[in-house]
Amino acid sequence: MNNIMKCLPWLLYLIVNVTAMSINGSALMRYDPCGLGVIYFDKIADRLWMGAMNFGLYSNLPDTLVEISFGKEVSIFSDKSITVFNDISNKNKFKLIPHDSSVKNYNFYAAILSNSDNTDTDFPLVTEFKLNNVSLCNEEIKNSMTIESLNVTENEDNNYQHVCGRRSLDHTELVSVRTEADAGDWPWHVAIFIRDLNTTEEEYYCGGNIISRTAILTAGHCMRKDGKTIETNRIKVVAGVSNRNDLNQIGRQTYFAEEAILHPSYSDRLAVADLAVIKVNRLQYTKYVQPICLWGPVYDKEKLFGVQATVVGFGQTETNEPSKVLRSTYTMIQNDTTCLNFSYNVYRELLNEFTFCAGYGPSSNINPRNGDSGGGLVLGVLQPDHRISWFLRGVLSKCGVSPGHRDCDPTYYVVYTDVGPYYGWVYHHSGLKFTVNIPN
Incomplete structure (x- = not known):
């Protein structure tokens, strides 16, 4: 894929707007029973998973009793921080009692004992999870977690x-993250194409994020090309796919932009307000196409530092080839000082109240690269129903480039536009109305 971004005049060959996802190393698979925030399992070897419990998500949680039932035979073991009891009458049921209520994070291990022909999908299936005798995940709850349940429109409602x-x-x-994604894994991510109106050719240009049935949030520079604003009728949005070139992929939806709105403070030269809203005519929500929540209006940039987030994109791979398939990976949000100490000349003009940097630093081989501009940095947030909702906190804006090169360097940190400060402007142009974000 061609590098679609321009170098900033004062940082020639040092920083460019991000255009792909470089991922080296094995994939990471995570299992979140019922999408809960308090527990998840990470695969560390065939048939061996590490369980993690985060009680810090709850305030004033008393002494804790956890009960887990599995749909297959497993063995649970831990260090001395947790006592594990196996139910005598049901070998697939366990009680876990943490010893110290002041400790908020506990790890344990689940080894799958039952045979399976497919170790890639052989995970510790949870049939019930109880926290202090309250069932937070069971078959009834899972059966209620349908796409249809996310439509909470009442008969008397005037608005969807x-x-x-x-x-x-x-x-x-x-x-799975740090690998190719399946359609539906990140259903708010879209591919943005620029059409040549004189031919049938089109160019993949950027990523974007579904925030309502009529609005896509992307980077402001994704609406610019060769120093000019792109004509609205040249912009095409493809949603619901993990392969942006597969015209027959189930879930694919294609829309042509009806309006493209650059933030009024956007500038090609300045690292502020790198946002744009693309208006389309009525996305259809399915298991492959869903909206992401917006972070704001309250925001505190310092609370982001050291937080792990997820990014996805269709950009270049580690071989510098364009990727047709969506990829996802974790990233770490850094303190501004970390990025400034790495390269003051690169980041001094880019980091401010409205931006932040992320990445794993000089030793990293995992990072967005050319092609991922406009894609989102998303965070999982615990909701009143104990489940996680995903929030859009950053929009991919700039990446670092080694002197003498033109492509994003995975060892540099990446700069994101913080969505929080622009919450009001985004909502104004999205057609959204705020309400409580849990199903009835």
Whole structure:
């Protein structure tokens, strides 16, 4: 894929707007029973998973009793921080009692004992999870987690109401990152193409994020090309796919832009307000197409530092080739000082109240690269129903480039536009109305 971005005049060959996803190393598979925030399992070897419990998500949680039932035979073991009891009458049922209520994070291990022909999908299926005798995940709850349940419009409502930041159950519970994604894993991510009106040719240009049935949020520079604003009728949005070139992929939806709105403070030269809203005519919400929640209006940039987030994109791969398939990976949000110390000349003009940097630093081989501009940095946030909703916190804006090169360097940190400060402007142009974000 061609590098679609321009170097900033004062940082020639040092920083460019991001245009792909570089990923080296094995994939990471995570299992979130019922999409809960308090527990998840990470695969560490065939038939061996690490369980993690985060009680810090709850305030004033008393002494804790956890009960887990599995749909297959497993063995649970831990260090001395947790006592594990196996139910005598049901070998697939366990009680876990943490010893110290002041400790908020606990790890344990689940080894799958039952045979399976497919170790890639052989995960510790949870049939029930109880926290202090309250069932937070069971078969009844799972059966209720349908895409249809996210439509919470009542008969008397004048406006369509939909829960944001949620996915279908099969894409909520078991998802891999640092690898190619399946359609429905990140249903708010779209591919933005620029059409040549004189031919049938079109160019993949950027990523974007579904925030309502009529609005896509992307980077402001994605609406610019060769120093000019792109004509609206040249912009095409493809949603619901993991392969942007597969015209027959189930879930694919294609829309032509009806309006493209650059933030009024956007500038090609300045690292502020790098946002744009693309208006389309009525996306259809399915298991492959869902909206992401918007972060704001309250925001505190310092609370982001050290937080792990997820990014996805169709950009270049580690071989510098354009990727047709959506990829996802984790990233780490950094303190501004970390990025300034790495390269003051690169980041001094880019980091401010409205931006932040992320990445794993000089030793990293995992990072967005050319082609991922406009894609989102998303965070999972615990909701009143104990489940996670995904929120859009950053929009990919700039990446670092080694001197003498033109492509994004995975060892540089990446700069994101913070969505929080622009919450009001985005909502004004999205057609959204705020309400409580949980199903009835």
